[in-house]
Amino acid sequence: MIKSLHKRESELANSKRQLEILSNGIFQKGALPTFKEKISETNQFPLKAKKLEILQINVGYMCNQVCEHCHVDAGPDRTEIMARETMLQCLEVIKNTGAHTLDLTGGAPEMNPHFRWFVDEAYKAGIKDFIVRSNLTILQANKKYHDLPEFFKKHHIHIVSSMPHWTRGKTDKQRGDGVFYTSIKALQELNAVGYGMPNSDLRLDLVYNPSGAFLPGNQTSMEKDFKKVLLDEFNIRFHNLFAITNLPISRFLDYLIASENYEDYMYALVEAYNPSAVKNVMCTNTLSVSWDGFLYDCDFNQMLQLPVNSKIKHISDYNEDLLEGRTIVTSQHCYGCTAGAGSSCQGSVA
Ligand code: SF4
Numbered sequence: 351m352i353k354s355l356h357k358r359e360s361e362l363a364n365s366k367r368q369l370e371i372l373s374n375g376i377f378q379k380g381a382l383p384t385f386k387e388k389i390s391e392t393n394q395f396p397l398k399a400k401k402l403e404i405l406q407i408n409v410g411y412m413c414n415q416v417c418e419h420c421h422v423d424a425g426p427d428r429t430e431i432m433a434r435e436t437m438l439q440c441l442e443v444i445k446n447t448g449a450h451t452l453d454l455t456g457g458a459p460e461m462n463p464h465f466r467w468f469v470d471e472a473y474k475a476g477i478k479d480f481i482v483r484s485n486l487t488i489l490q491a492n493k494k495y496h497d498l499p500e501f502f503k504k505h506h507i508h509i510v511s512s513m514p515h516w517t518r519g520k521t522d523k524q525r526g527d528g529v530f531y532t533s534i535k536a537l538q539e540l541n542a543v544g545y546g547m548p549n550s551d552l553r554l555d556l557v558y559n560p561s562g563a564f565l566p567g568n569q570t571s572m573e574k575d576f577k578k579v580l581l582d583e584f585n586i587r588f589h590n591l592f593a594i595t596n597l598p599i600s601r602f603l604d605y606l607i608a609s610e611n612y613e614d615y616m617y618a619l620v621e622a623y624n625p626s627a628v629k630n631v632m633c634t635n636t637l638s639v640s641w642d643g644f645l646y647d648c649d650f651n652q653m654l655q656l657p658v659n660s661k662i663k664h665i666s667d668y669n670e671d672l673l674e675g676r677t678i679v680t681s682q683h684c685y686g687c688t689a690g691a692g693s694s695c696q697g698s699v700a
């Protein structure tokens with residue numbers, strides 16, 4: 351099992367170092383335009399936050415997996431976990447916000463010891479779309495997680511899970527040995543309680559991200575292929591496939607540098623830049639809360655330690671009016687959200 355950048359004491363565990371790499375080299379020399387320069391060409395700089403629609407809460411960086419491309423640098427050795435006190439502050443906001451979507455992420459959110467209590471409480475707020483990003487293998491990792499499909503069903507949770515490929519080889523290479531078949535088993539158990547069925551409102555969506563230094567293909571045709579193979583070979587059904595682009599940060603940045611693909615990848619992202627994808631990037635209607643309650647424009651900015659550009663910095667001081675209209679903090683990693691059809695945590699956006 352590979353280790354997190356933090357455990358390896360890699361220089362890339364430091365977000366400042368990542369931002370330096372993203373600002374120096376090809377961008378400093380002017381070989382490629384910075385993201386700011388690029389979106390200025392169509393008068394889209396600065397990006398501004400609109401009305402909040404999605405509240406994304408990262409309940410901790412601990413995970414049972416150590417995927418090669420993880421932008422969180424999550425793993426079993428990460429100890430950052432949201433405390434109940436911070437969850438209480440989040441609950442206050444969840445009860446009072448007009449946001450239609452609550453999105454719990456991690457790490458493996460299920461590993462937070464307060465996870466079930468938090469889901470119970472948040473569910474009572476009656477948010478329209480309550481997402482949990484489950485890595486699937488956690489449902490099989492230990493007996494104490496085996497009843498989670500029923501628990502999710504009871505709370506009408508919308509499950510969004512990574513599945514980088516329908517073949518064992520590609521999935522295990524990116525996510526670790528044994529992940530493919532364990533994920534298949536977890537998907538079958540979710541299907542067994544009603545998730546992912548054609549007319550079921552128990553939503554089960556999968557997320558595809560490329561297994562190397564290339565951009566994702568067409569989301570619609572990939573979804574067709576995934577559906578066919580998973581049904582034919584494993585009798586698995588799911589609703590939608592979201593194809594997302596790997597952003598050049600954290601462990602994917604480490605991978606790009608180690609494989610000597612960093613510059614080519616940045617060229618590919620800039621070449622695939624699509625100005626019409628800019629208006630739909632997720633930071634314009636999302637707020638990301640870290641395990642310790644600080645606020646970010648998106649999960650990627652959270653990992654780069656780029657806090658919101660507002661005097662409201664923490665969930666305990668939350669004020670929707672003051673956060674609306676803030677200028678979004680951007681850097682070169684943002685090219686990952688505007689390449690091709692655009693990409694967000696919810697797949698293609700344009
Ligand atoms: S399952 Fe998700 S959070 Fe965990 S290491 Fe893999 S990508 Fe990161």
Ligand code: SF4
Nearest residue numbers: 631633648650684687
């Ligand atoms: S990385 Fe974050 S801040 Fe940058 S465009 Fe994407 S969502 Fe917005």
